Amino acid sequence: MLRFAIRRFAIAAPMLFIASFVMFMMVAFSGDPMSRYRSMDPPPPPEAIASIERQLGLDQPVLVRYWNWLTGIFRGDFGASVANVDIGAELGARMLVSFRLIVLAVLIAAVVAIVVGVISAMRQSGAIDNVVSTLVFIALALPVFWVGVLLKYAAIEFNEAAGTTVFYTVGDGTSSGAAGLELVGFLALPTIVLVINQFASWSRYVRSSMIEVLSADYMRLARAKGLTKGRAVVRHGLRNALMPFVTIVALDFSALVGGAIVSESIFQWRGMGDLLLNGIRNLDVHVVMAWLLVFATATIVLNLLADLVYGVLDPRIRTA
Amino acid sequence: MRRFLRNPTSLIALVVFVLVLLFAFVGPQLWIYRYDVYTDDISQPPSLAHPFGTDSTGYDTMAQIMRGTQRSVLIALVVAIAATVVGSIVGAIAGYFRGLADAAIMRVIDVILVFPSIAVAAVLAYLSMGTETSWTTIAAVLAFLAWPIVARVVRATVMSLATSEYVLAARGLGVSHLGIIVRHLIPNAMGTITVAVTVLTATAILSETALSYLGFGVQAPDTSLGLLVSTSQSAVMTRPWLFYFPGLFIVLIALCASFIGDGVRHALDPRQSTRRSA
Numbered sequence: 254m255l256r257f258a259i260r261r262f263a264i265a266a267p268m269l270f271i272a273s274f275v276m277f278m279m280v281a282f283s284g285d286p287m288s289r290y291r292s293m294d295p296p297p298p299p300e301a302i303a304s305i306e307r308q309l310g311l312d313q314p315v316l317v318r319y320w321n322w323l324t325g326i327f328r329g330d331f332g333a334s335v336a337n338v339d340i341g342a343e344l345g346a347r348m349l350v351s352f353r354l355i356v357l358a359v360l361i362a363a364v365v366a367i368v369v370g371v372i373s374a375m376r377q378s379g380a381i382d383n384v385v386s387t388l389v390f391i392a393l394a395l396p397v398f399w400v401g402v403l404l405k406y407a408a409i410e411f412n413e414a415a416g417t418t419v420f421y422t423v424g425d426g427t428s429s430g431a432a433g434l435e436l437v438g439f440l441a442l443p444t445i446v447l448v449i450n451q452f453a454s455w456s457r458y459v460r461s462s463m464i465e466v467l468s469a470d471y472m473r474l475a476r477a478k479g480l481t482k483g484r485a486v487v488r489h490g491l492r493n494a495l496m497p498f499v500t501i502v503a504l505d506f507s508a509l510v511g512g513a514i515v516s517e518s519i520f521q522w523r524g525m526g527d528l529l530l531n532g533i534r535n536l537d538v539h540v541v542m543a544w545l546l547v548f549a550t551a552t553i554v555l556n557l558l559a560d561l562v563y564g565v566l567d568p569r570i571r572t573a
Numbered sequence: 574m575r576r577f578l579r580n581p582t583s584l585i586a587l588v589v590f591v592l593v594l595l596f597a598f599v600g601p602q603l604w605i606y607r608y609d610v611y612t613d614d615i616s617q618p619p620s621l622a623h624p625f626g627t628d629s630t631g632y633d634t635m636a637q638i639m640r641g642t643q644r645s646v647l648i649a650l651v652v653a654i655a656a657t658v659v660g661s662i663v664g665a666i667a668g669y670f671r672g673l674a675d676a677a678i679m680r681v682i683d684v685i686l687v688f689p690s691i692a693v694a695a696v697l698a699y700l701s702m703g704t705e706t707s708w709t710t711i712a713a714v715l716a717f718l719a720w721p722i723v724a725r726v727v728r729a730t731v732m733s734l735a736t737s738e739y740v741l742a743a744r745g746l747g748v749s750h751l752g753i754i755v756r757h758l759i760p761n762a763m764g765t766i767t768v769a770v771t772v773l774t775a776t777a778i779l780s781e782t783a784l785s786y787l788g789f790g791v792q793a794p795d796t797s798l799g800l801l802v803s804t805s806q807s808a809v810m811t812r813p814w815l816f817y818f819p820g821l822f823i824v825l826i827a828l829c830a831s832f833i834g835d836g837v838r839h840a841l842d843p844r845q846s847t848r849r850s851a
């Protein structure tokens with residue numbers, strides 16, 4: 254197991270390095286961060302532009318810039334921001350807000366997907382399966398932003414009917430100092446939006462791998478030794494059916510983050526989504542790169558974890 | 574093909590999808606209002622003159638939805654087809670030759686998939702074009718981010734086909750590598766590839782509309798279904814028709830694409846067709 258873990262890690266670490274290089278080049282070559290100053294009216298003197306360029310280090314060759322940026326990160330310095338904020342501190346605060354949402358949504362979506370998928374698989378082609386499958390297909394086709402806005406206005410009407418604010422529709426609750434249970438009101442709607450967006454495709458995976466498992470020999474053996482169908486599924490089926498699911502959750506992280514960006518923007522959270530979108534609009538290159546680096550790291554770490562968990566669950570993988 | 578047509582849901586989905594295409598591409602020629610010309614009716618609820626109502630500046634919502642659907646569907650189809658063609662070729666090369674080419678291609682794919690695609694799409698679209706993003710830029714960016722997914726699937730299929738007897742026989746007869754990929758492997762992987770096109774159409778329409786909703790996709794005065802939802806979201810309470818119709822169209826298109834894909838999958842893969850809905 255240790256050798257397996259080391260080998261996996263040896264693949265993951267250079268990935269991150271390569272990813273950071275590709276991303277830096279992509280951002281460096283796709284736009285001019287100074288265009289905002291160049292298009293000013295009246296045009297600022299060329300010396301002023303040159304001095305800002307020097308200040309941001311843009312006058313140096315791109316490889317030198319990459320090296321400085323990379324070594325800066327190891328010292329905890331993400332580079333200068335156009336908006337004059339400390340990118341590291343900003344990232345920390347917003348990551349807390351966004352990851353709270355993402356983790357909660359993943360947990361709920363996974364539970365819903367497993368329940369829905371298993372029920373669907375056990376009643377394959379039955380009435381329940383047909384109804385559930387239709388609902389899942391509709392959920393797959395729903396655009397996150399549309400559902401989000403619909404929920405937002407439904408919640409506003411609900412609040413008016415209830416007379417108090419049950420669901421908060423604006424903000425993430427950090428600025429009003431909400432903590433503990435109070436946060437639930439803020440978290441509820443964006444989480445529901447993300448869960449609707451995600452559980453559907455996961456439940457399809459669970460359903461098809463459960464169907465495969467149900468016809469396996471060891472399931473027939475479990476039934477033959479006298480276990481009820483329910484017990485056989487829980488004790489023997491679930492564990493085998495859910496193994497591939499670990500990898501899929503890690504693989505879908507990118508889609509989840511996409512959904513989180515959109516739903517944060519609907520409910521006007523000051524999370525990672527807002528940081529990225531404003532960073533792009535202001536051509537704040539260092540913010541955008543720091544953002545992408547955070548999520549690239551998260552994706553790589555998640556995939557590594559999924560590999561390791563899979564290795565623990567299924568010993569055959571370790572030798573493959 | 575006959576098996577596909579025997580499945581009622583997929584058949585209905587195909588018919589509806591063709592109707593949507595007609596609505597989007599032929600509709601604007603027949604409809605009396607244009608998407609970029611004001612009418613005298615301001616904030617009208619749906620009526621016979623304006624089946625989907627008008628907005629607060631007097632645009633006819635039906636004309637706008639026709640244009641928006643046209644843009645969104647065009648982008649989705651271009652993305653799906655371009656990504657599938659590139660992904661299939663690259664995936665087939667990786668799966669057939671294995672070794673160094675495969676390793677290199679897979680590392681490239683891994684790197685692209687490491688970043689959240691909607692974020693990269695927004696960065697690329699905005700940094701390269703600013704606020705003058707055209708639909709071609711968006712399609713190119715989304716296709717660039719989507720081909721690795723197809724390549725992975727096709728590679729897996731080709732890898733299992735590459736050791737089959739007819740490929741070995743073809744090798745034995747002296748068919749070139751290119752000949753084997755083009756004449757034997759790609760046709761036999763067509764099932765996987767067709768499913769990929771439909772799945773990608775559904776995801777592409779959702780990504781494009783999400784991107785336009787966030788303001789990094791199709792820009793005014795042109796319009797897309799995502800942009801229509803975005804501009805009308807503050808009017809949900811007062812002029813709900815502006816918000817509901819474009820959203821329903823997105824759902825309709827994505828739903829059709831996934832039902833068609835499901836039908837193709839069932840028709841091509843006999844093992845999966847234990848559920849006999851036809």
